[in-house]
Amino acid sequence: MSRQATRDDEDPASRWWATAISDISPGVIRLRGYPVADLIEDASFAQVVWLLLRGDLPSPAQARLLERALVAGVDHGPQSPAIAIARMAATCGVGINNAMASAVNVLGDVHGGAGQQLMELLARIDADDALDAVRAALADLKARGIHVPGFGHRFHPVDPRRDPLMAAVERAVSDGVVAGRAYRVATEIERQLAPIPMNIDGATAVIFSELGFTPELGRGLFVLSRSVGALAHAWEESGSGLRNKGPIPRTSLPAYTGQPERRVGHGG
């Protein structure tokens, strides 16, 4: 236990790790300026998430809207790769943090990126001229052979998370909590794409956009949310007693589609 730690603005190592997020010194932890004790006492988890990412505390109504998006994304079952990975990892003799890490590590451009991509698209479309601007944007995507991110779902005809999330946005617009620009654009996209509805990535992208998050943070918020499912599934699987759980039951073997047997030095 060394208590000599000091902060020295002349120290290049101190400056190399400068941050505006947390102010840590012996006996002191302040996050974005707030003593951590105040936050433990008075702030919700969603408010603190917002505070760390954005620099200031949100209003309770803003935090509540964020929280709904975080709730919506927690899990989509073992059929999704990240959750399957968390479960397999949990049988391999690693810590639960490692299982969570292997899982969220795959929430990439395809598995977690549709929301981020829609946020980028929403930011580029003029909400004041939504009908024409959306038409042009969709035509452009179509010409480039790109699916509209955040719409349609592999197996949900209607994603059951869409309606409650969009209803919450609508109320937030009515209440003046958010401005409604992303909402107007996204619902216009949905109208023009009908009958293909918005999915979870789309609906959360609308919320994150309305709340002023950047697209990359939208991805990060989804990672936070899905981490809950990864943890829950890793934990459930760790109770199964299985060791080195593979992707398919042990009575099945992967099919082999390669070269027939051959020998080194004999035609190899």
Added chain:
Amino acid sequence: MSRQATRDDEDPASRWWATAISDISPGVIRLRGYPVADLIEDASFAQVVWLLLRGDLPSPAQARLLERALVAGVDHGPQSPAIAIARMAATCGVGINNAMASAVNVLGDVHGGAGQQLMELLARIDADDALDAVRAALADLKARGIHVPGFGHRFHPVDPRRDPLMAAVERAVSDGVVAGRAYRVATEIERQLAPIPMNIDGATAVIFSELGFTPELGRGLFVLSRSVGALAHAWEESGSGLRNKGPIPRTSLPAYTGQPERRVGHGG
């Protein structure tokens, strides 16, 4: 978009991935039996975390106590390895999910495990005979040369998160939200170890124990919490414009303490 997905209890692949957490089929997402729309509407994030991990919804008071522990652990600055890793990763051209994964992956037995270890210890000590039981447990740890997990801090003389967390537990005990057994044992440990105070790992371990979480889930909850800091720091660093940020400024080079120069085939 395939809509033929079916659930077939005779299908070994379906059974291999059986879960009691989420019930997903076309148009349906239920978590622990609750339609996801209900949860988006009515549940806080902390309640949903609890629901997925435990199987039932907690009371608002239980969820609020959990939330305080989640808030307390979000960040401890770039001096801690996980946060430094998140920041370095963010300059290497990987996704923000990858930066978060590399970070939480190191919340292992040493970086994230003290709370888990204290939870195991608290579970073994008889709260009804705390004075003697703690004395025996501490003597045993001392004899085996093991630090008491969750007490003392590398540089905080008093961890500023201890008091607000323990005050919250005390109120929860008074209000009958929790039983107070882990609280009694932990404060008795603190009394006997004085002047070494409980730290964040200790205080959150008390909360998780009081709320009935298993030790391994205690670690998982800390991972969720610290993921917020990892995300915030990765994002802040990604705005620095640095590429391949190393651990020390570029004007410094790691010292070399190894063999002097030698040549292959000449004494090598």
Added chain:
Amino acid sequence: MSRQATRDDEDPASRWWATAISDISPGVIRLRGYPVADLIEDASFAQVVWLLLRGDLPSPAQARLLERALVAGVDHGPQSPAIAIARMAATCGVGINNAMASAVNVLGDVHGGAGQQLMELLARIDADDALDAVRAALADLKARGIHVPGFGHRFHPVDPRRDPLMAAVERAVSDGVVAGRAYRVATEIERQLAPIPMNIDGATAVIFSELGFTPELGRGLFVLSRSVGALAHAWEESGSGLRNKGPIPRTSLPAYTGQPERRVGHGG
């Protein structure tokens, strides 16, 4: 491009990152004292692996034996969790390095640890009194309900990697390349456990032990080896065109074994 980097033994940041492995300064890269150009010119990959881990170059015969163990472990197909993870990750929009990382991250105490455990066991058993020492060690494991690590295989009656590896060790013993102590103990274990044969973890553990690697490095060497399979499978899967490949075909859904539907506020 900054060329002011200097090494200053008074600089605490330099000392904090001191290493005996690599000596890097402007225009200079020496590994364990050898100019990197010499190694590129004259050393095999296995020799350089050894050099970095052990501090000195091995003889060609030692390097060749190490290389056989590295070859043996490269792949065991998509049925194993690490390889399945690499393949699923490759469909999620992350880099190939991320797919490899999520994969090797699960080579933990269960998936990759049997070799490490056997190395620890071999180090404790007296090779000069192998018959009795092995008998005692196996009785002790049996009494504690522990499987002998590195023996038996989930589905190979005889692991096809055992014989060529053990034949190579035998030749190395004959040739005086290694002393044969671990070999004697391991074959005595196999004799007493008959008909349960040594598996890949066991046979590579013998090689790593004979070559003087510590048990933890044994795990590390297996990780290096299996990284090849992770890369190959990630790459093959990335050509499949699948997006977010789950563990089972999309016509199957995970079985649900949890609570029937219930509503928040109505019995929840």
Added chain:
Amino acid sequence: MSRQATRDDEDPASRWWATAISDISPGVIRLRGYPVADLIEDASFAQVVWLLLRGDLPSPAQARLLERALVAGVDHGPQSPAIAIARMAATCGVGINNAMASAVNVLGDVHGGAGQQLMELLARIDADDALDAVRAALADLKARGIHVPGFGHRFHPVDPRRDPLMAAVERAVSDGVVAGRAYRVATEIERQLAPIPMNIDGATAVIFSELGFTPELGRGLFVLSRSVGALAHAWEESGSGLRNKGPIPRTSLPAYTGQPERRVGHGG
């Protein structure tokens, strides 16, 4: 131990995990058609890397050239983020596989991607008209404000790995082992960029291109190579006795550049 595993071409789960890389069934492991015993006996590690990635065994000369590139990239010291991460992870109480995973996970577009990008560039430039084609390509990159990947180095005036690698390519061209197209283009780029020399990413990109690897596999091969350094550094650091090693010495604290202290509910 279940020995009922069968391969059934009608089983959708088997087909979902089909692979042309490894043929695994009870008692049988064949890689790309070769019995694993043959490979253990007769193939070098570099040959097996090639075999798994490409489908056929390379000639010894091809394998030797690949091996030189693998040797060249093993380490660049703790100043580089991946190596620093491996070392910090090793002090956090995780397995050595986890330390390696957190490390290679950051070998992304910036940390590991220059070689891949140069391979893509080399593939697009006409080697038969290198002078003009390179001139046009460089002008195009310049116009778009993009650094030429694989050239110049943050602190090496001349990267000491360049010369031995390029000398090896030159010999391989003379010997007819490779065709020399990528080599011609890359050296023409270097001539036109003079005095900015090729770096390790550039020189290995030339080798991987000459040997017919795709750009993405170039990244993968670098990951394999650098995994060795990650392992060696994780192992060395695990001997330091440090716990939760941060990026800078404990006498330094990160500078804080954010909001002054403020209180929740008082202007927050």
